[in-house]
Amino acid sequence: MPDPDLTRLRTESEAAILGADAPALEALRVGLLGKSGQITALLKALGIMDPEARKARGAEVNELKSAITAALEARKTVLDEAALNAALTAERIDISAPPRPEASGTIHPISRTMEEIAAIFGAMEFTIKDGPDIEDDWYAFGALNIPSHHPARAMMDTFYLNASIGNRPALLRPHTSSVQIRTMVSEKPPIRILVPGRTYRSDHDATHSPMFHQSEGLVIGEGITLGHLKGCLIDFLRAFFDNPNLPVRFRASYFPFTEPSMEVDIGWNRKTGEIGAGGDWLEILGSGMVHPNVLANCGIDPRQYQGFAFGVGIERITMLKHGIADLRLFYESDIRWLRHYGFSPLAPAALHEGI
Numbered sequence: 001m002p003d004p005d006l007t008r009l010r011t012e013s014e015a016a017i018l019g020a021d022a023p024a025l026e027a028l029r030v031g032l033l034g035k036s037g038q039i040t041a042l043l044k045a046l047g048i049m050d051p052e053a054r055k056a057r058g059a060e061v062n063e064l065k066s067a068i069t070a071a072l073e074a075r076k077t078v079l080d081e082a083a084l085n086a087a088l089t090a091e092r093i094d095i096s097a098p099p100r101p102e103a104s105g106t107i108h109p110i111s112r113t114m115e116e117i118a119a120i121f122g123a124m125e126f127t128i129k130d131g132p133d134i135e136d137d138w139y140a141f142g143a144l145n146i147p148s149h150h151p152a153r154a155m156m157d158t159f160y161l162n163a164s165i166g167n168r169p170a171l172l173r174p175h176t177s178s179v180q181i182r183t184m185v186s187e188k189p190p191i192r193i194l195v196p197g198r199t200y201r202s203d204h205d206a207t208h209s210p211m212f213h214q215s216e217g218l219v220i221g222e223g224i225t226l227g228h229l230k231g232c233l234i235d236f237l238r239a240f241f242d243n244p245n246l247p248v249r250f251r252a253s254y255f256p257f258t259e260p261s262m263e264v265d266i267g268w269n270r271k272t273g274e275i276g277a278g279g280d281w282l283e284i285l286g287s288g289m290v291h292p293n294v295l296a297n298c299g300i301d302p303r304q305y306q307g308f309a310f311g312v313g314i315e316r317i318t319m320l321k322h323g324i325a326d327l328r329l330f331y332e333s334d335i336r337w338l339r340h341y342g343f344s345p346l347a348p349a350a351l352h353e354g355i
């Protein structure tokens, strides 16, 4: 004969479970099956019964327990699914909504030129080198065959600092040539380096800024000749100006650290500013075979090793390539100018096919 109390407990509990929300369901579970829950108490009570009675009663209480457990689980599944559906509806993404514009910056033309130069010389297996902006006068001048009080120092209007490094005067490097010295002092040939970086001279007008950028190049090895210098620079200039027929001219010049020294000119039209056309020449970089004194100053035997060096002004070639008339615009951080002359960060630096 089933216990009417148990039957009632089951009917009432099942009804309550069916109507419960999540917190009520948890309260019901605790009240029925928790440590001091009603069904738990019924199960505990079985322990003090005699075996005969416990058998019948045990079966009945356990069936009640299974039924209630199943009802609780079924209701929990229903509630969980409802909660998930509500979240999916509330958090739906509208894929037809127009994207919000993203503010993306541009690559500064100076940085772009440095990247392009690095790509072109990188293809010729040059390594990029860096050096300090503050130098002592041995790295900037002395080792480069420009002794103190030599008139050649006046070629570069140098900023001297009110300080010294060791017992040598400290200065802002007027050219990146100091890094060829640092490299030759610390490395053995063969050397093939490119040194883009900031340089400083006391000069300020539409085509000069007290801070500007140069890139030095240096190649040292056995049997390096003027032919290598010419081939390397012709390839570079034709790649950079993206013109395989760009006229290039080498003109004898003077630098204390190279012998012979050459200024390099490219063909252009003075009237229109067009590069590679017209019968005019435009000076674009300085170069030469590294002076034997410079090699010796750096501990390299000039009878065994030869090499060439060059220096190119980054602002200058950037202005020419992109038709920028005033160098001061590079540093004004005018956002409209930067948007107009800047480059997409996604466009890779171009490499000339011939390289």
Ligand code: PHE
Binding pocket: 174, 175, 176, 177, 216, 255, 258, 286, 287, 288, 309, 310, 311, 312
């Ligand atoms: N250092 C020279 C300058 O700043 C450029 C140069 C570099 C010339 C290397 C010859 C060789 O004007």
